[in-house]
Amino acid sequence: MARLKIVYYPKPVLLTVGKPVEEFDESLKKLIEDMFETMYQAQGVGLAAPQVAVSKRLFVMDCSGGEDQLQKIALINPEIIHVEGEQIGDEGCLSFPGLYQKVQRNLRTIVRYQDINGEFQELDGENLTARCVLHETDHCDGIVFLDRMTILKREMAKRKIKKLQKTGKWE
Numbered sequence: 044m045a046r047l048k049i050v051y052y053p054k055p056v057l058l059t060v061g062k063p064v065e066e067f068d069e070s071l072k073k074l075i076e077d078m079f080e081t082m083y084q085a086q087g088v089g090l091a092a093p094q095v096a097v098s099k100r101l102f103v104m105d106c107s108g109g110e111d112q113l114q115k116i117a118l119i120n121p122e123i124i125h126v127e128g129e130q131i132g133d134e135g136c137l138s139f140p141g142l143y144q145k146v147q148r149n150l151r152t153i154v155r156y157q158d159i160n161g162e163f164q165e166l167d168g169e170n171l172t173a174r175c176v177l178h179e180t181d182h183c184d185g186i187v188f189l190d191r192m193t194i195l196k197r198e199m200a201k202r203k204i205k206k207l208q209k210t211g212k213w214e
């Protein structure tokens with residue numbers, strides 16, 4: 044396994060719609076293994092392919108932070124097929140290091156996706172799982188969490204990003 048380089052906002056790959064995955068081959072398996080490794084190393088609960096400069100529709104997630112093997116899931120070609128309710132909570136993103144901001148999301152989502160073998164699956168989740176699925180599916184569509192903030196919060200976030208960029212932590 045290899046750790047991949049995470050790209051930071053506003054790299055164009057983060058703002059580009061990913062291409063559907065068509066080949067469920069060894070190179071896809073390798074990419075997914077490397078993405079899990081990279082996500083755990085960075086202590087994130089989700090990581091989408093565009094965040095490692097691969098413009099494809101897939102992401103990995105584990106809302107248990109490595110505690111529960113059942114929550115370690117790779118979702119390929121995700122499609123949100125049902126949402127309900129709402130939640131407001133702090134959200135971060137590995138492509139926005141050091142930035143946390145309140146974002147409104149649905150409370151429950153059902154996502155249809157393909158697993159590593161290309162088989163169709165559905166994941167029905169609430170709370171953090173729903174937040175993570177929506178955040179990561181957005182990445183596959185070239186949408187970042189900044190786009191989901193209220194105008195006021197987005198302006199605050201942009202000022203904070205400028206400050207963070209000056210620290211040199213943010214390339």
Ligand code: NI
Binds near residue numbers: 135136137138178182
């Ligand atoms: Ni993110």
